[in-house]
Amino acid sequence: MKYRLTLAAALLSATFFAGAASAKTFVFCSEGSPEGFDPGLYTAGTTFDASAHPIYNRLLEFKPGTTQPVAALAQSWEISPDGTVYTFKLHPNVKFQTTEFFKPTRTLTADDVIFSIDRMINEKNAWNKYIAGGSWEYAEGMGFPKLIKSIEKVDDLTVKFTLNRAEAPFLADLAMPFASILSKEYADSLEKTGKKEQLNQMPVGTGPFTFVGYQQDAVIRFQKNVDYWGTAPKIDDLIFAITTDAAVRYQKLKAGECHLMPYPNAADVQSMKADKNLKVMDQEGLNIAYLAYNTTKAPFDKPEVRIALNKAINKKAIVDAVFQGMATPAVNPIPPTMWSYSKATKDDTYDLDAAKKMLADAGVKDLSMKVWAMPVSRPYMLNARRAAEIIQDDFAKIGVKVEIVSYEWAEYLKRSKDKDRDGAAIMGWTGDNGDPDNFLDTLLGCDAVGGNNRAQWCNKEFDDLVKKAKVTADQGERTKLYEQAQLIFKKDAPWATIDHSLAVVPMVKGVTGFTQSPLGDFTFESVDIAE
């Protein structure tokens, strides 16, 4: 009996302790395991939240809450008049983290910057293939190997990038997590001891938090970096409790087992808002969901047919049914939070009679088509099947018969970009660097046909504008070019723009200082917990 009582008491105390983390320990119920800790090797936001943001810094970083690149490790920079030479002046006395496994002897220099970027773009670099099967997907995706001609050290605190051509989004690219700056001294020491893989497992950077340990698929622990060159974090310990199921994350938040969680179920948001112990932040995500017609196939090669179909889609119904209102109907191919968003664009209003008439005028009768529905839930489209059903229903009202098709995700990605694909595919995009080029040229440029351009739409006028904007340094000038491009896009209607979803972040009431990132990053540098 006595034993039973002791056990019960112990269980109770454990439960109590489990619920009450110490005052300055911040627990983030993250949604998944990081793939590794070298951000250059990966593309997932989950990985960047656990590596690039707490552990590392970049030459430039996005100003919290915005997509504007601002000075970070580079305290200033100069761009040559032709836009091909970028010279960065580094912040002096930036210390790398001291950990159990590495004690740095020097501060940040140009060598670290050269090491961090060169290994991604130079196949001859000894670190280019330091992990079997590893590849530098983001550097490749942003075109760095072809874009960067050379990186040179001018002096210890000055580094010069020479590009093969002018590229206006280059500064924004450098602010992306993959371009994090690692310690060359640490890499050299690992190379000497034959433990190169450790660079991806036991990271050392200049960021606000020092890596303490990772228990696979369970917990990642960080401590405040006492030598941090920026504003010191307010919390002492940062813990990522990996919790893959959104319903379980919510229960953990309610039980006080974590302070903040990402990606709640849309259906839970109302009860979260009603909970007096929680608060919920939301912001329009930097994303778009769209229905891409194959503009090379009849009858979708005619803009009037595409516009007619667009007029038959009830976006409001999709936003309500799929997102429970936690999204906004999309007008332009870029989200409203992005600079250069065109306010002059008029959306195709939901008008079934007009749609019917336009189809008839275009000579389209008894149209049967396929609508492709993604098999996975993404932040920009939580349930593509449901959205497709609504579209199917809408199109039926104008006499268009829809067959919904879907494939396993990898197969879907592959088949939906096929130039001969039939019908229209639901797809979407989340911005990488906050630059309009990352939407307009990446998804709709002529050279993306057969790839990211799933509408297979190549409009010379549109393409010239976005290509010109890409090499124009002045943001005001670029804004004008992108605004014009959006009007052309809407007139030619290669997509039905569906929605921009809201990013919702629930947290316990006592959390202060958290700023929601339009890019969907979770950073805890300035977060605090009320005592």
Place this chain on the structure above:
Amino acid sequence: MFGFLLRRLAVLIPTFIGVSIIAFAFIRLLPGDPVELLSGERVMSPERHAQISHDLGMDRPIVIQYFDYLGGIVTGDFGSSIVSKTPILKQFWALFPATVELSFCAIVIAIALGIPAGMIAAIKRGSIFDQGLMGIALVGYSMPIFWWGLLLIILFSGTLQWFPVSGRISLMFFFKPVTGFMLIDSLLSGQKGAFASAISHLALPSIVLATIPLAVIARQTRSAMLEVLSEDYVRTARAKGLSPFRVVGIHALRNAMIPVITTIGLQIGVMLAGAILTETIFSWPGIGKWMVDSVFRRDYPVIQGGLLLIAAIIMFVNLVVDLLYGLINPRIRH
């Protein structure tokens, strides 16, 4: 006995090769290209795709890939994850103790509750106890694990807050794993409250994972007991005037246990299947959750390596069970 052992081992080799072929071929029959998934919505160029496929050895004929893979296994190299780039065996050994710990606790609960429940139901055949217990067992057997787990979390963790929601131990405790078994490591750490915390974290997932085996064991025990209780020797034992406890607990139970033990052995495979869902709900860092994550990521080497390692474990358990039978019942050896 030695000859029996050799015969059993000889059967294991073709079984293992068969499993390796199935694991290797089935994953490749699934639609979906893992290289495509690496970049997601961000389409990679065909050249880049070809380069990565080449680096991963996926552009070679499938038969060559298989024999390369088999060659690797023989030397203990199961390959590396496409996603995390870490060796599979290293990941497996880091996660396996968590699954063993969970499965062990679940089977202990299932046996400790299932056998007495089955016995009571058999002894009180047709009574309200029998019908009640078997009704509960039927519900337990039919329970969708995912739903059951969430229900327990919402009630006991969310509303009543008696147990933590998920994880293996409170985040307050931090120590380097020695054995990988949290119950043991928490004791070794010497940190006050760590062991109790580990137990409280283990409670709900163990109950969820134990539910189906518990129902199966209870039903099996009941039917085995009923059969045995109608045997002549039990009637004789009763006629001799032995106490009901001796008749049921010694004479009947021992004989009824033979099919029950077989059932318990079979439940180990069921446990590993159940662990996949249980671990996913409770964020339990074991091999079940690891496999599920890998399936979604099309991480071929992890899926096939994981399948093979799990199959090897089940084969090993079966071998041990076979050997035990051989020891208990010499007729089986021939």
